[in-house]
Amino acid sequence: MESNNFSFLNELNEAQRKAVEHTEGPSMILAGAGSGKTRVLTYRIALLMKKGVDPFNILALTFTNKAAREMKSRIARIVGESEAKALWMGTFHSVFSRILRFESELIGYPKNFTIYDSDDSKSLLREIIKSMNLDDKVYKPSFILSRISSAKNNLISPRQYMSNTLAIEEDKLARIPLFGQIFITYQKRLFKASAMDFDDLLFNTNLLLRDHPKVLFKYQEKFRYILVDEYQDTNFSQYVIIRQLAAAFLNICVVGDDAQSIYAFRGANIQNILNFEKDYPELVTFKLEQNYRSTKNIVEAANQVINNNKDQFKKSVWTQNDSGEKITVIRASTDNEEGQKVAAAIFQYKNHERLLNSAFAVLYRTNAQSRSIEEALRKMNIPYRIYGGLSFYQRKEIKDLMAYFRLVINSNDDESLRRIINYPARGIGQSTLDKLSVAAGDNEISIFTAIENVKDFNLGINAGTRARLTDFVTMIRSFQQQLIQKDAYEVAHSIASASGLLKDLHSDKTPEGVSRYENIMELLNGIKDFSENSRSPQDEELKSQEVTPPSAEPEDLFDLEVKDFRKLRTLDEFMMDVALLTDADEKEDSQGDKVVLMTIHAAKGLEFPFVFIVGMEENLFPSQLSLQSRTELEEERRLFYVAITRAEKKATLSYALVRYRFGKITHCEPSRFLDELSNDFVEFIDTAPQRRFTDDAFDSTRDNWSRPSSSGINFKGRKNGGDSQSVFSQLNIQRSNKLVPVNSSQSISRALNLDETEMRKIVTGVTVQHEKFGNGKVVNVEGNFPDTKATVLFENGGQKMLLLKFARLKVID
DNA sequence: AGCCCCGGTGAAGTC
DNA sequence: CACCGGGGCT
Numbered sequence: 001m002e003s004n005n006f007s008f009l010n011e012l013n014e015a016q017r018k019a020v021e022h023t024e025g026p027s028m029i030l031a032g033a034g035s036g037k038t039r040v041l042t043y044r045i046a047l048l049m050k051k052g053v054d055p056f057n058i059l060a061l062t063f064t065n066k067a068a069r070e071m072k073s074r075i076a077r078i079v080g081e082s083e084a085k086a087l088w089m090g091t092f093h094s095v096f097s098r099i100l101r102f103e104s105e106l107i108g109y110p111k112n113f114t115i116y117d118s119d120d121s122k123s124l125l126r127e128i129i130k131s132m133n134l135d136d137k138v139y140k141p142s143f144i145l146s147r148i149s150s151a152k153n154n155l156i157s158p159r160q161y162m163s164n165t166l167a168i169e170e171d172k173l174a175r176i177p178l179f180g181q182i183f184i185t186y187q188k189r190l191f192k193a194s195a196m197d198f199d200d201l202l203f204n205t206n207l208l209l210r211d212h213p214k215v216l217f218k219y220q221e222k223f224r225y226i227l228v229d230e231y232q233d234t235n236f237s238q239y240v241i242i243r244q245l246a247a248a249f250l251n252i253c254v255v256g257d258d259a260q261s262i263y264a265f266r267g268a269n270i271q272n273i274l275n276f277e278k279d280y281p282e283l284v285t286f287k288l289e290q291n292y293r294s295t296k297n298i299v300e301a302a303n304q305v306i307n308n309n310k311d312q313f314k315k316s317v318w319t320q321n322d323s324g325e326k327i328t329v330i331r332a333s334t335d336n337e338e339g340q341k342v343a344a345a346i347f348q349y350k351n352h353e354r355l356l357n358s359a360f361a362v363l364y365r366t367n368a369q370s371r372s373i374e375e376a377l378r379k380m381n382i383p384y385r386i387y388g389g390l391s392f393y394q395r396k397e398i399k400d401l402m403a404y405f406r407l408v409i410n411s412n413d414d415e416s417l418r419r420i421i422n423y424p425a426r427g428i429g430q431s432t433l434d435k436l437s438v439a440a441g442d443n444e445i446s447i448f449t450a451i452e453n454v455k456d457f458n459l460g461i462n463a464g465t466r467a468r469l470t471d472f473v474t475m476i477r478s479f480q481q482q483l484i485q486k487d488a489y490e491v492a493h494s495i496a497s498a499s500g501l502l503k504d505l506h507s508d509k510t511p512e513g514v515s516r517y518e519n520i521m522e523l524l525n526g527i528k529d530f531s532e533n534s535r536s537p538q539d540e541e542l543k544s545q546e547v548t549p550p551s552a553e554p555e556d557l558f559d560l561e562v563k564d565f566r567k568l569r570t571l572d573e574f575m576m577d578v579a580l581l582t583d584a585d586e587k588e589d590s591q592g593d594k595v596v597l598m599t600i601h602a603a604k605g606l607e608f609p610f611v612f613i614v615g616m617e618e619n620l621f622p623s624q625l626s627l628q629s630r631t632e633l634e635e636e637r638r639l640f641y642v643a644i645t646r647a648e649k650k651a652t653l654s655y656a657l658v659r660y661r662f663g664k665i666t667h668c669e670p671s672r673f674l675d676e677l678s679n680d681f682v683e684f685i686d687t688a689p690q691r692r693f694t695d696d697a698f699d700s701t702r703d704n705w706s707r708p709s710s711s712g713i714n715f716k717g718r719k720n721g722g723d724s725q726s727v728f729s730q731l732n733i734q735r736s737n738k739l740v741p742v743n744s745s746q747s748i749s750r751a752l753n754l755d756e757t758e759m760r761k762i763v764t765g766v767t768v769q770h771e772k773f774g775n776g777k778v779v780n781v782e783g784n785f786p787d788t789k790a791t792v793l794f795e796n797g798g799q800k801m802l803l804l805k806f807a808r809l810k811v812i813d
Numbered sequence: 814a815g816c817c818c819c820g821g822t823g824a825a826g827t828c
Numbered sequence: 829c830a831c832c833g834g835g836g837c838t
Contacts, residue, residue, distance in 0.1 A: 064828085093828045118827090137822095198828050265826060368824055371829095388827095422814090429814055580828065601826045623825055639826085662823070663829035 006050060008043060008078055012036075019286035020044045023051070023225070026246075026280035028273070029255040032317035033302065033645035034293025034607070037255055041229060042071055044253065045087065046078040048225055055086035056541060059223040059245070063230040065091055065581065067605060086537045088223070092238050093198060094580045096205040100196075101576060102542045103215055107207050112410045112572055114195040115579035119394070120415045121145050121186075121197045128185050131441070132178065139176055148183050152199035153235040153267035155206060158184040193446060194412045202237040209244045220248035230605075231256030231276075235267035243279060250280065258313050259306050262601060262639045264631070270311065291317050293607055293648055295324025301651075301681035302644045308676050309634045326683045327644075329616070329674060330654035335369075338656040339376030342612050345652060346595060347380055349610060357383055361596045361608040363643050365621040368661075369614060370597050377595060387598035393581060397505060397516040398523055402575070404495050408479040409572045412446035424500040427468050435459040443806035444772070448473070456787050456803055475499070488571040489531040492524055530577070531569045539573070600643045611647035613640075616655040617668040640673050756785050759804045761811045768792060768809040773800065775812065 009017055016036055019029045020043045031037035041060070049055055062068040068089045076084035088095060101111055116124070125141040151161055161167050162180045171179040190197060196204060209216045226246050228234065231254035234242075246252035254276060261270050277283055291299050299319045306312065330345070332338035346360050362373050367388055377384045392398060400423060403416035411417075422428045433447075439457045440450040451469050454461065461469070475498065482491045496502045505517040535543070596608070615621055622636035644651050655670050674682075762768060762778060768790075769775050776794035783789045788804045802809065 091828065201828085263827075266828080366825055368829095425815080427814075431814095599826065625825070660829075 006047070008046065012039070012043065013290060015286060015288050015290070016040050016043075019288065020047055022284055022286070023048055024251060025282060025284065026250050026276075027253045027284045027286065028231075028276060029253065029286045029288065030313065030315060031255055031257050031288040032291060032315055033257065033260065033641070034291040034299075034319075035288035035317065036290075036292055037229075037257075037288065038067075038071065038074075038605075040288065041227060041255055042074045043078075045071075045227065046075050049075075049079045049083060053225060055083055056088070056537075057222060057224040058087055058227070059095070059225070060087060060089040060227040061092055061095060061229065061242070062089065063091065063233060063605065065094060067229065088538055091580065092234075092241070093201050096241070097201045097576065097580060098538060098542070099219070100201065100204060100208070102545070103208055103212075104204070106212050106215065107204055108191070109196070109204070110194050110410070112194070114193065114406050114410045114413045114416070115201070115576075116190065116195045116197045116415065117579070118145065118198070119399075120195070123418075124189060124415055125182065125186060127437075128182055128189065132182070132185075134178060134182075139178070139182065144176075144179065144182055147179065148186060149197075149199050150267055151183065152203045153237045155203065155237055155240065157203075158187045189414075192412065192444060193414050194410050195415070199237070202235075202241065205241055206237060206244075209241065216244060217248075219245055224249045225251045226253070228252075228254045229256075230260075232258050232261035232270060232273060233263040233268040234272055235269055236272070237267075239269070239272045239275065250282075252280070258311075259309075259315070259638055260604065260642050260645075262604065262635060262642055264635050273313075287315060289315060289317050291319040291321070291645075294319060294645060295321050295649060297324050297326055297681045298644060298647050298651055301327055301677055302641050304678060304681070305637060305644065305673065305676050306641045309637055310630070311634055325650050327677065327681055328650075328652045329682060329684045330652060331670075331685070332654060332656045333658060335372045335615075335656045335659040336375070338614055338654050339372035339374075340379075342373060342614060342652075342654060343376035343380045343382060345612070346377075346382060346610075350382075355609070357593045357595045359609040360612070361598070361603065361606070361610070361646065362612045362614060363598060363600045363603050363646065364614050365600060365623060365639075366615075367599060369620075373597060373614065382595055383592065384595040384597055387596065387602050392519070392522075393578065395516075395519055397501075397519055401492075401496055401501055401520055401523060402578070404479075404499055404501070405492065405571055405575055407448070408476060408483055408491075408495065409575060411448040411476060411480070414440070414447050417447050420499070421472060424504040426472065426500075428465060428472065432461055432465050432469075435461060442800050443803050444808075445803075445806045448476070449806075453787070453803060456783060456789055458801060483571055487531040487568045488574045489524070489528040491571045492527045492574075496520060496524065527571075527574055530574050533569070535569060535573070600639050603646050604642055607646055607648055609647075609649045610652070611643070611650070612652045612654065613643045614654045615659075616653045616671040616674055617659070618671055620659070620668065621671055621673070637673065759785060759788055762788075762790055762804060762809060767812050769812050770794070770802070770807060770809055773798060776800075 009020065012020060013036075016039065019027070019040050023044065029037070029040060031040065045058060045060060048058060060068070060071070062071065068091070072084050072087060072089055075087070090098075097115065100109070100113070104111055104113055122141040122145055125144050126136060129136050129139045129141065129144070151157075151167075156164070156167075158180070161183055168177075168180060171177050190200065209219070223245050226242060228242060233256075242252065242254075254273075256273060258270055258273060261268060264270070277285075294302075296319055299317055299321075303317060330338070330341050332341050342362060349355060349360070350357070362384075364370065364373070370386055374384065374386070393402070400420060403419040406413050406416040407420065418433065421433065436447050436450045436454070436459070439459055440447045443450070445453075450457070451473055454466060454469055479491065479495050479498070482494055486494075502517075502520065505513060505520060508514070508516070600613070618624075619627075621640070622633055626632040626636045653674065655668065655674070657668055659666050659668050762781065764778050764781055766778050767775060768778055770792070773792075773794045774796055776792040778790050779793050779799075780791040781788065782791075786805050789801055790804060790807075790809070791799065791801045792809075793799045
């Protein structure tokens, strides 16, 4: 309901109200768990709009798309639907990918660039590692990717990386001396494929804003008010983006809680909060410390836990709520028994207090832990829903169909091409693909382009296969024609059937096959919905600046069609939305009343009356991988803090003495975090263990919580201050003073082909230079312009046949 | 070219 | 235990 007064402000306490009303200039809101942070952000934005600020001039960055949606609908209740819709609100990745769609040509990327997810990135890395004849057990794709990701999130380009002696040294010590080379090749290949990985979306936004002052100015003018939620979880790259955008008006408000920083592993940097104070001397800081969510027992227990961390801002979260029940700790002999006890407890609570299933959440450290909980809940007929794990968009059949979409939208997308060129089977096998890959690599073109020019390469591909390749190209081309004429659903449906994918899945009558077919149908239905809905105001705004429609070749369209096209919701628009969706974003309806199971990370920002935190064991929570350094252990502790503070009425912890891990029985010790809770807030339910395993599975001579809290003491004595200083964290300090010079290897314009005159200079006998293979002598030239090709004998011994329109050969005398 | 089986290896968390 | 990739067989 729209109201014209400011009465909504009366719903705030004094601290909240002050934070809301201070709308001008830089501000930071340190908000303890459950202190009404979302309410403050919501009302602050509503107040801005009530004061007459145009929603198009407000940028609000949230941690998940879901958080953005929820906040938007809350704002809509105060200021009205259409006003709220016009707000720029979303995750960093979604907001800036949207902007890059419209500006990417300035940094050398076409507008239809593809976003690679981490599976795509890993398989690209696997290829690169293989082609360099390296061992993928030493150069593990996932590890390489995380290191590349760290570099990019700290705005270190491949070239900068290579000139960083510290980084190179680190790689040698880690026995991956060729990492830098892989990084360079990876980035080059992404660029060639017109693809960006997740980190590139931020990295390239930084490039764009750094190298194009006009663009920076435009968005500075546009985003006069900037708000950032979960600021403690932003990384350096994100920090620089918002600092740049806010530089003109300085209306920047960040909201966060250092105690809830749980994403350092992906580059989030608490340092950003400290930097913030330095960057804006006139900064006003607000603290929200009253917790409205939880009982006293929960709040105080959480405070007690977090006080074991050295690195933290002093903050005292308190509550006026009742003391409530103590936190219960359940001990189980096995992971299965843990599941049974948790399920039984839920069952009891439900019946005694007539509660909905949705009042309960079970939180765990790792997704693998869900299995035993699921089994137990199923046995007791308690409905549940799992967040996370394999999301809809990660399923094979969905990825297959979407690979078609991606290839049609961007034919340079080699990862997608590899995925579907022979699915459904069409007689184009591995050896053909290998040959094409080599030709594409040598000529620095995409595989699709190599196929289109296959007659120009002597690849030893027989006529039959060549015909099949031509058919494939023709098919993709015909889909591309539809892309600019039809709406998303029509194109998607046409691709699904004409490619043979639908038929292939339909013929599979196994239950799995049927389910795959249904998933495809669900995707198509989703696209149908999308086609029928109108475009977002944000995209309308950006599109209105455009002169020509994207990806449409003007000569293909009459004026009338161009007009229609502007209204159509196209498949490339759909794909742009989808690339950044996560499981947490799945639609909320049709869920019914269910117990919720999820990782603690996924639970951030949520609250439930009853929370079960399972797997409270050493090496699991805290994870064994975190035991190397104090900072990592402290992050685990913050994670525990987040977990406890999700509970409104009651928190229950549990641990098992024996657990299956990697298919083997593992003995576990109760988590050190349990020692950190005093008996004032916690009660231990010590059920006698059921002796199904050998006696040493549970040390009955020792009372688990009176265990000398050696872990903490030992730990501090052992490792205090000895955190591994990675090259990135060191560099970060240097860099925070001024804008990082980001290398522009990416902004070199796309392949500059030789013109005819230059090509004619390349004749048998001349010496030429190739940027990758070095110098060589031309031993043969054949074919007619523009398909002239030269055979070159390189000094390194290799002989290559190169298409001159692709290979940038330089004649040297 | 495709299928199947074997063995090795791995699971922390996410946009 | 579950998945993936490689190799071998058809």
